Amino acid sequence: MVDQKKLRLHIRDTNLGYRLRKPLLKSINLSISSDETFCILGQNGTGKTTFFKSLLGILPPLSGSITLNGKPLGSFSRKELAKLIAYVPQAHHTPFPYKVNDVILFGRTAHMNFFGSPGRKDLLVVDSILDMLEISHLADCIYTELSGGERQMVVIARALAQEAGLLILDEPASNLDYGNQARLLKKIRALAEAKTGILMTTHQPDQAFLLDAKVLMLSNGSVLHYDDASDALQPDILKKIYGVNVEVIEAGTPGKNPLKVCRPLIDS
Incomplete structure (x- = not known):
């Protein structure tokens, strides 16, 4: 970035x-x-x-x-x-069978001239983001044929291609x-650590x-x-x-920093 x-x-x-x-x-x-x-x-x-x-x-x-x-x-x-500022919506649909690479490249339009086409830097940025999100294997896949979770990762990649702060x-x-939830949260933490x-x-x-x-x-x-x-x-x-009773408890391996967990009390 x-x-x-x-x-x-x-x-x-x-x-x-x-x-x-x-x-x-x-x-x-x-x-x-x-x-x-x-x-x-x-x-x-x-x-x-x-x-x-x-x-x-x-x-x-x-x-x-x-x-x-x-x-x-x-x-x-x-x-x-x-x-x-980049935005990742909760759901994204496109009727066109673009390749994943092309969908992510759309995030580079803010850095191009009106009639510009992707340059070497734009392609390198896309490759870097694919690697970072561990979805390089999807690069040549058709976006409309992906699972919902895979599409979500691609939309996040497109937003990251904007290189916004x-x-x-x-x-x-x-x-x-x-x-994939765990992997995504790990990537979000890495982005936060990179400011x-x-x-x-x-x-x-x-x-x-x-x-x-x-x-x-x-x-x-x-x-x-x-x-x-x-x-x-x-x-x-x-x-x-939320209107429900919730218990906040500590969990984790003894001797390591405990992690707090929220547990809804559905039987109370």
């Missing part, structure tokens, strides 16, 4: 949503840097999609401001923003089997522990910010967010 100037998103006194008199998220004050990892937790319908659309410059704030390195987010062109992922592990900012939604609170992430909780129109996952993932807070 190319070295990126440190990015900082500032959200100040902001209401987000579609109708001025009925915002979905209210009075948000938050800073997000490209050297941080955030897990976003919350029930369906609490505004996660609205939040992402706002950070991607698709949905302007109803009030307040969103700036990127001091510049209003709405003043960036789509191409400028694509070089800084901030990566936004919408439930990136939702279509992956257990092994790529990570902002991801998940319905698995444990992933905040695994990624040593900060936590944003969306509930009742508010965004609650916790700098430490251990502070956020407390039984009383999780019950407030």
